[in-house]
Amino acid sequence: DTATARLPPGPPCGVAVCSASCDGDVAPAAGGDAWVELSWSAPHAADDRAAAVSFEVAATPAAGNSGGAADAAVAAGATVRSTVGRGARSMRLAGLASGTMYAVRMRSVGAEGAGHGEWSDAIVVTTPGAA
DSSP: OOOOOOBOOOOOEEEEEEEEEEOTTSOOBTTBSEEEEEEEEOOOOOTTBOOEEEEEEEEEEOTTOOSHHHHHHHHHTOOEEEEEETTOOEEEEEEEOTTOEEEEEEEEEETTTTEEOOOOOOEEEEOSSOO
């Protein structure tokens, strides 16, 4: 009886930015006081792919930023990452620099040691507030 290894799950579907804000009146999280709210759907099921057990999101400062905190974030390569469980279909990613353009991507993490799936296409969003 041979176990068949499964491929990692596909990327989440329909990744979208629902909103973005800057909480200038609260102490900033590590990295900054801006955040984006994301939503997505589960990856398409396939017999040869493992189920998703969690989702990873990464927001990387994008080229084209200018000034202050934005330049510092790009220079530092300040990618902000977070992971949520398999049942989640939305999340708030905090700790982003205000007034900064980010490329946001997501990927699924597979069950049974299948590893990480491929990244979704990037969504470019600029956080509100002064850079």
